Amino acid sequence: MLATQRRERILDEIRTHGAVRVADLVTALDVSDMTVRRDIAELARDGLVRRVHGGAVAPDTPARSTDEPGFEAKRTWSSAEKSAIARAALADVEPGQSLALSAGTTTWLLATLIAADPALRPLTVVTNGLRVADALHGVPDVEVVLTGGTRTPSDALVGPVADATLHHLRVDRAFLGVHGLDADGATTPNLAEAATDRALVRCAAATTVLADHTKWGTVGLARICGLDEIDTLVVDTGLAPDARAHLADAVARLVLAAPTATPATPGGQQ
Template identity: 75%
Template structure:
């Protein structure tokens, strides 16, 4: 099937259903995940669809920059890639460190791995309720929960969280993000953007954990420019245009060819 034919079918699906998921299009068109994403990118550049996390919607669909999916919804997206990224992040953590984990589904997977890894002593600062639960009672791990106002994604944000983080210093922050592009990291939630900046400010270095589907997704609030990121841990399906914009960031890609969630 020619690219133009695939794109016509993708556009027809978006117009008839209001949205189309990459996973569904892969099955319908019998092509790779990356082929579908390239086709969506072409349609988006032409203004025919709008690219969102996990697929495409009609260009006039409401709510994209401020749409904040819940934790369970996000947890099902790019599961194998997130698991591989979390395993790679675990390998960088050493006993005796103090680290911060932002709220998020990939950072939650990292917390679950930490709970069973026996790395200790370790201090973990987090604004993620799910992360705090995953690490609660684990021998050798001290958890500091920031407090704050709860978001739909189970993050604690706002002045209380920011003030807590301002008084702390950690070796590294592992940050999950809603989206990233050439302009930097973004989230749909204004208060969460401020708290994410506080998580970065309290750390000697920041590692962003973001699977390839996050590239090109833009939220309402900007967190930080790409140059403020020390390391980006992603998967090997990150688009070539993304790599061109990440020349000042330590880019680490993990092989997900045989990954399982």
């Protein structure tokens, strides 16, 4: 296939789906990762696409759907709400379980609470989050399994290596942090991270999504899962009444967590 033909195929995919992943194009076009990235770079120089982590989107895609802040920036946002959500989610953790924790600031807070509570052990925790793994590193009777993969700005490990690891695992419950949540489901701005998060959901017998109220109405570029795939959704009490009503009907179980004046800190202290 000529370069012009490949690039037209890439544009067709973006016109149809709004975005493309490099990994999918490598398979579809039967070319190398580097060839696909060169094609995307050329299309971007011509103003025909906009490059994002893991792929490309249409040039007029809103920035809010593709922006991916780093971990340190996100950990300061809605900290009291995230701490309340992490404490509420802890009720779904039982000794002897195998868990999957996605990367994210709320799942990291959950990991710190797990680390501080000996009554919850033993546990096996599978994660693609470097900060989550750090929080649980060296905790007695907690086995941590890192997926491997390529690191994102939010310290997530994503991509084919992470996805392949999760394909061969089965856990009791996945705890998933998300960038956005709306009537169509949970989303993230990173194409590759969405694929890895979907793999986390598929390997779990049940899925708990952790999302503070500011996530409602935010739409990331890539869809992770629909509301009907969420077994438990933990949000804070700042969620608007109309959103509460919608989510109560759409998910199997809705948990509302009330923030306290002093959020939880690493190590589980209040």
